[in-house]
Amino acid sequence: MTARTERLVFWGAVVAMWAVFEVQAFHTPVLLDDWYQLTWHRHHAFGLASIWEYGHYNYFHFNPRIGDVILMMVNGPRAIHLVATPLVQMAFLPLAFAVIFARWPRPTLRDLSLLVILQTLVWLAMPIPGIVYFYRPFATNYLWAFTTMLGLFAVYRLELARPAGAQRWWLVPLMLPLGWVAGMGNEHTGPTAMIAMAALVWWAWKQKRLRAWMVSGLVGLYIGYPMLFFAPGQHLRYAGMATKASPIKLLAERGLSGTGGITIDFLAEAQLALDVVLVAVLIGLARGGLRELPRKTVVAASAFLAAALGMVGTLFASPTVGERLFFAPVVLFCAALVLFADWLLETPAARRFLVIACTLLFAWQVERMVQVLAEGYAENAHRLSLLAAAPANSVAVIPPYDKYKRSRWWWGDDLQYASLREYVANEVYDLSGIEYDQHLHWSEPTPHDHFVATRTFDPPLSPAEDQKLAPRYIPTFWEWALVQLRRSIAMGPIGDVAGHRLVHYVVDMADSPFADPKHRPIRVLDWTPAALTFIDGRMFDDPNGQPYVRIWAPSMPAGPTDAYVEACGETRQVRLQDDVFDHIGPMIPIDFVCRGTYTTFVCQPDVCWFAGRYWR
């Protein structure tokens, strides 16, 4: 093949890939976290002020990652998503290539093969490639974020691989924000990135090749990451999950088996990508054609592997561990594999296998991603039209998605969560509820009770004035009732009432079938400027599958006298049990009598506290 033909094939493949990403961007549905952005755009005109306000609020009260601000933007005017998301997805490959090989890809068949191998292995090794790439909240928080990180490192890698050049002062003001954005990307990638960056800068200094822009990028990263890690929003997000245990405590609690489990989960997922390269090695060996492995390749691969394991290691101390968090380490793991692939391409038999296998796997994965998303998008569009057509304040009835299950390619039916149904109904469509048109095994039932809020101002407001501040609804899930309170305080209306100050905010449960023998009020949360009180109870199954609502011990009210479970029209008094499994706090045992919601209560002499729900 001539060089010209190779160029044509290369650029043809680039255009085809862009077209695929463009089709996917066009078919992106509104799912889960996207709904929260729609609410924002419903109340705020899109613009710089709106972006700033959103970022500011998030940093101090919610998700401080830069990816969440980007999410708000790509959920804004559609053109932004259609243009920007495919560009970032396209940029990922050459940036990763530059970091791996310390050069840009050239328009040759060999480099095209390496790019296809890299993309195939990354998709193969990731547990949920379709979701990380095409579900906007994951794409912006993980794909965009790590692509930025690759962009930062690519500049260093390219510079240090070529002969010493000019100072390039113009890079200094650019690298600082790039480093900062990369640092603000993700909690679990930052520490490894900071170590790698320090090593690069130290090496450059030792080689007498240190440039001002290198320090600038480093400073940006070293500012960005601590800003993210210590952001005030981290203490409030997920109802303050990050504050429940320090990283050291989490590490100690997980122990050898817990941390080993995370590592094994990662390796088990990465195994598929590894197998492809291993088979190529075996084929190369059997044909006796493997050249000596260059030491440089081994060193670089070891560095990428160490970085991948470093990021996995950071997850040991993370309060949340999910498949999406494996994206960055998977990319680094595959970077090591692609270095071996580059070596294997020298051997014709191994090259044939690698190129054919990866091309087939690549094509299959693209086909699945395109088809599944197109089908999901059609269902999503139909659902949106049903919700939009429902009369205000009615309960909209919708069919479930055919693709309700989560898979490698698709998130599943997001309205399975009762809290999200309630949120979407009230915040996005001004409905009083959304229900499925049939009983569904996987859908959380809507609770029968509801929450009411009582606001106390100093000096007091008149009932009429107070009524004006009442939100449309109080979420019947304590986490969201809390978010609503915080948002109302930070962004109005209750935080900014001229001449009055909010001094007490109480959320109680109303219309509960709970039959309390003493008829005590049922409190959900109690807020004053000095203290916030609520019971943080969550669903828990013990190793034998026995169900409980487990309460985080520090949130337990003092001197509890009795506890109850209300379900299926009955109220049963139960005894709190010790958490002998993880020592997180007392557990309320659930005894199943029907399918539905099990609501739990812990009572003091004069008040009962809502302690969490379990549903089945």
Added chain:
Amino acid sequence: MRRGALVGYAFAIALLYAVVAAWTPIQGDDWNHWIWSAEHPQGGFLASHFQYSDLVGFLLARCRTFHTLASPVALLAVLTGMFTIAMRRTPRATWDDLLGLALCGALIWVGQPMAGLTRFHTPYAAMYVWGAAVALWLYAPLRCGWDVPRALWPVLFVAGYATGTSTRAIATLTLAGFLLAWKKRPRWYWIALAGLVIGVAVGYARPPWTEFGRVFKRGLEPNLVLLKLPVAEAGKIISLVVALVLVERVSKVRAAGEAPIEGRGWLYAWLPTTIWCLFGPRYNEATLFPSTLVIAIGALPYLLWLATARRLRIFLVAFAAVVQLIAWPIALVHYHRLGAEGAARLAALQAAKPGTVATVRPYSQIASDFWFLGEDLSAAKLRQQVATDVFHVREILLLPAFRRLEPTPNVELALEVDGLSPAELAATAPPALWASEPAAARLQFTAYLKRLRATGKHFAARLAVQNVPWTDPRKLYVAWADANETMLPQIARTNLDENDAYSIKIYGHDLRKFHDAFVIVDDTATKLDYNHGAPRVQPLVIADYVVVVCGTERCLVADAFVPRF
């Protein structure tokens, strides 16, 4: 010294396995052999069971001493068989061969999903360990080019038959191995092949059938998801080999001679074997044992070649030792505890008075894991069969109850027999207790029918339902047999669908004999859509659900259950 080490290793492995085997409780499919024995006090197992895996399963389940003494030999046969096939010779008293044997053991621990359960759960040991043992040693002479003495040819025939009737994956793999060796066939080849072909034919001809329908209906992607596990497990062994090869290539460590080239062939054999395992019947982790052996056999020559380099040898010795030093103590600790629990349960059941309710504790480990099956009596059907047939108690109560425990439905039954005098009826020894779970009761009735038919009289027998509120003029039964028809349909309850509903599926021609369906809950019968023999029930509260299907004259309790949430 070397001979002593080899013998010592073999003895240690055999002893460890024997200890675990002695502690392993009777569980799962073991009970089927106990039930068969209870229903056939006169014996005659061989007359009705023609499959090697059945026979071995029966012996192991019914005679723990045999299991304790013989199964360790089977495991050693697997390890030495793997070595022999991998290296084309039997192990010798050398340090290299001792390492080879130890690596065989370690590779199974590392590469077999749920390796502890596959080795120690008695029904799995009967199918996979014993099946692999005979298959490996049937194939070994062919692989090694041995000339088998004429006196042993009958043994080869029997071994061929045993291999063919072990598991379908083992049988098919061995048959493929024999057919591929067509060109170099020795004189005894035809004898072994004949036994193997007959065995394979018998194995495939008997239910449960190969699950073509289930696998193809699942579609490509779910099957690929299922294949992910064996790919990942085999990947561990391949990773080990390739990592060491890369070390050999990159570092100054050099193995002696050329790398063996046979690994590829085993790799090619591994993929179809693994895919064939999907067809089951009853696909689970243990089913993958033959494909694990294939990949381990392919890896062994590479590993022993790599072990010619001193540093890699040290690593491989450490690997083999560490894996086994970790695995065996864990197995001993697990089975010491769980075996004691199983023994206490068995003693309590054996001590229970007939007709009473026997109370036992559930196993402390309910869920299945790498080592242990978990609680095996959580399903009402098996629990009732074991209770009524084996221990002659009304019910086995597992206390404290646990989430996965399926409560026993309470369908009271009475036997009605026409055409036999009371004395003749007594001579047929009708069961003193009928299971209150319909499927278990139908199995009892099936076994009892054989005794009724043995009388040579014309009779009509019915299993009548006593305590289900039923106002329909058509009589309600769980099973019946008379001159016109025998109503013992195969009925299965599907898994819960996305609407929290079960379908009660009636299989075979019997489904055409009914046209109405009802569900009875809390004394109230509600009509269901018969749905071509698959009425659908949506149990949303915990209660007794009785599903009834009716023909023109009679109604049948198709299923009864208490849902688990």
